[in-house]
Amino acid sequence: MPMTPSAADPRRSDQPKELGLFELIAIGVGGMIGGGIFSILGLAVDVSGNAAPLGFLLGSVIAAIAGYSYVRLALTFRSDGASFTYLEKAFPDRLAIAGIAGWTVLVGYIGTLALYAFTFGAYASHLFGVESFALSRPLLSSGSLVLFLLINLTGAKAMGRAEDVAVSIKILLLAILAVVGLSTVSVERMTPLVNHGASSILLCGALVFVAFEGFQLITNAVCETRDPERNVPRGVFGSIAVTSLVYVTIAWVAVGNLDAAAIHEAQEYALAAVAQPILGRAGVVLVDIAALLATASAMNATIFGASHLAYEISKDQLAPRAFSHRNGKAVPASAAIVITLLSVLLTNLGTLEIIASFSSLTFLLVSIAVSVANLRLREQTRAAPAPVYLGMVLMLATTVLLVAYLFEHNVGALLFAGSAYGAVALSFVVFRRLVRARGG
Numbered sequence: 001m002p003m004t005p006s007a008a009d010p011r012r013s014d015q016p017k018e019l020g021l022f023e024l025i026a027i028g029v030g031g032m033i034g035g036g037i038f039s040i041l042g043l044a045v046d047v048s049g050n051a052a053p054l055g056f057l058l059g060s061v062i063a064a065i066a067g068y069s070y071v072r073l074a075l076t077f078r079s080d081g082a083s084f085t086y087l088e089k090a091f092p093d094r095l096a097i098a099g100i101a102g103w104t105v106l107v108g109y110i111g112t113l114a115l116y117a118f119t120f121g122a123y124a125s126h127l128f129g130v131e132s133f134a135l136s137r138p139l140l141s142s143g144s145l146v147l148f149l150l151i152n153l154t155g156a157k158a159m160g161r162a163e164d165v166a167v168s169i170k171i172l173l174l175a176i177l178a179v180v181g182l183s184t185v186s187v188e189r190m191t192p193l194v195n196h197g198a199s200s201i202l203l204c205g206a207l208v209f210v211a212f213e214g215f216q217l218i219t220n221a222v223c224e225t226r227d228p229e230r231n232v233p234r235g236v237f238g239s240i241a242v243t244s245l246v247y248v249t250i251a252w253v254a255v256g257n258l259d260a261a262a263i264h265e266a267q268e269y270a271l272a273a274v275a276q277p278i279l280g281r282a283g284v285v286l287v288d289i290a291a292l293l294a295t296a297s298a299m300n301a302t303i304f305g306a307s308h309l310a311y312e313i314s315k316d317q318l319a320p321r322a323f324s325h326r327n328g329k330a331v332p333a334s335a336a337i338v339i340t341l342l343s344v345l346l347t348n349l350g351t352l353e354i355i356a357s358f359s360s361l362t363f364l365l366v367s368i369a370v371s372v373a374n375l376r377l378r379e380q381t382r383a384a385p386a387p388v389y390l391g392m393v394l395m396l397a398t399t400v401l402l403v404a405y406l407f408e409h410n411v412g413a414l415l416f417a418g419s420a421y422g423a424v425a426l427s428f429v430v431f432r433r434l435v436r437a438r439g440g
Contacts, residue, residue: 019225021234024218028239030167031214031301033174037247038291039119040208040356041274042267044251045260047405048204049196050189053251055204060244062205062398063212065391066367067236069374072381074219075228081312082220083370088316090373096428099318101369102309103424106339108362109306112210113299113343115355117141120295121347122268127288137268141347148299149340152307153331166293171246173290177271178249181278185256203405206398210360211247214298215240217305253278268352303336310335317435318428354413357406361417364399368392 019027044052070082079085084102091097121141125131194201218235222228225235254263254274266273271291275283311332314323323335346355371392374383406414 019221019231021231021238024221024225024231024235025239025242026167027221028215028218028235029171029242030297031217032212032239032243033167033171033214033246033294036208036211037174037250038123038269038271038287038294039115039352040211041251041254042263042270043353043356044204044208045255045263045270046267047196047207048200049194049260050192050255051194051196051201052204052255053248054193054201056208056211056247056251057244058201058205059208059212060240060247062209062391062394063215064237064240065387065394066371067215067240068387068391069367069371069383070216070219071233071236072383073370073374073377074222075232076377076381078223079312081309082216083366083373084309084313086370086373086377090376095316095318096432099313099432100425100428101366102313102318103428104362104421105366106306106310106313107420107424108213108359108366109302109309110339110342110346111355111359111362112213113145113302113306113339114346114350115210115352115359116295116298116302117145117343117347118350118352118355119268120144120292120299122352123272123288123291123295126269126272127285127292131269138348142344144296144299145340145344145347148296148303149336151300152303152336153327153333154329166297170290170293170297173286174246174250177275177278177283177287178246178253180283181253181257181274182249184278185253187256189259190256199401202398203401206364206402207357207360208247209364209398210356212240212243213359213363214243217301220305250274303340306339307332307336310339318432320431350416351413353410354416357402357410357413358417358420361399361402364395364402368395368399371395 041052044055048055073086074082077085077089081088081102083105084098087101088095088098118137118141121137121139121144122131124140124144125133125136128136130136215236218232218239222232225231250271254270257277258274262273263270269288269291272284272287275287279286310319310323311326313319314321314335320334323332323338325332325334327333350358371388374381374388375385377383378385378388403414406417
């Protein structure tokens with residue numbers, strides 16, 4: 001259904017339309033298969049046991065329904081600000097809502113950056129055989145973040161081509177593992193399928209939601225897309241479908257080839273442990289390399305996207321003015337540096353479960369807020385209310401279940417998340433008062 005031109009951001013209307021359906025699906029798949037399956041497979045099996053494939057499937061369903069609101073809003077309000085812009089339009093008289101939401105999204109990006117860096121460090125340590133050295137993972141994680149910060153600051157044009165190659169290689173390597181692994185799946189090992197209770201599937205869906213958040217990159221590219229009314233929806237849902245197929249297949253191969261105890265023991269590099277009995281040492285090396293490529297491309301893209309979001313928020317005087325500063329390569333340098341340094345701090349202080357659960361919880365809450373924005377703006381977005389309400393119910397249910405699980409099993413993770421959200425709200429309020437005091 002065509003959108004009114006006046007809804008689009010006039011600053012973006014003259015950009016060249018270079019992206020077709022294939023490119024959009026590549027962007028979405030590259031963003032989603034960017035470390036998620038490598039980092040949270042072990043956690044998913046811990047939570048839901050043999051039903052981990054169903055948990056990933058549920059996560060994809062939630063992502064697809066959440067994606068509906070992103071699609072309708074992206075086609076109506078075309079801006080790099082994405083969720084921040086949508087909430088700004090939905091609550092024009094309450095900028096604090098958009099501001100706090102924008103800051104929360106940035107904190108969510110910091111969480112995903114920390115998750116990708118944690119995974120990079122774990123798989124790199126495993127590849128080089130230094131996982132027994134306590135500082136190897138933190139040092140490699142921190143070093144990877146600093147490296148991709150420097151790459152972003154230089155605005156290296158070659159990085160785009162290198163990332164396309166990385167996406168292709170990691171998907172090829174995962175496909176090899178999936179095809180070979182399916183032939184060795186033991187049905188007896190997977191019986192009973194739902195061995196941790198039906199609620200564990202919902203919990204797994206909530207925990208792995210962060211592995212699907214990359215579809216939002218497509219809605220951010222709406223202004224560079226040819227025939228966006230046709231290609232953006234197909235790109236979002238098509239990329240979620242492809243990613244879901246990969247995740248579900250890999251999870252099926254994992255629980256069908258390796259005991260849950262063995263997966264738990266190698267939780268930080270679980271997929272490499274799965275490859276060992278299927279492809280031997282060569283398979284382990286291939287998976288380690290695929291994980292490094294996946295997390296490297298994800299870190300690069302996330303630093304880029306998060307710094308540009310901070311730039312958009314700053315332009316509206318809802319974030320520090322320094323975030324709107326661009327260096328000689330037109331990169332929001334201050335924003336990129338601050339975001340990366342906070343990610344370094346989190347990846348060194350947090351455990352894998354704390355970082356993963358915080359990231360998933362954050363993007364669940366943001367997606368619920370985006371759905372609310374879509375409902376408030378449905379006369380402009382022409383959204384059907386049924387899928388929006390369905391998505392909100394599913395996301396609220398999984399959010400409550402995730403909070404309940406953390407309260408019972410990892411209250412530290414819950415306290416961390418609550419403290420982070422409280423700090424975001426308090427920091428924003430203090431910032432706005434300082435701006436008003438200066439006459440802003």
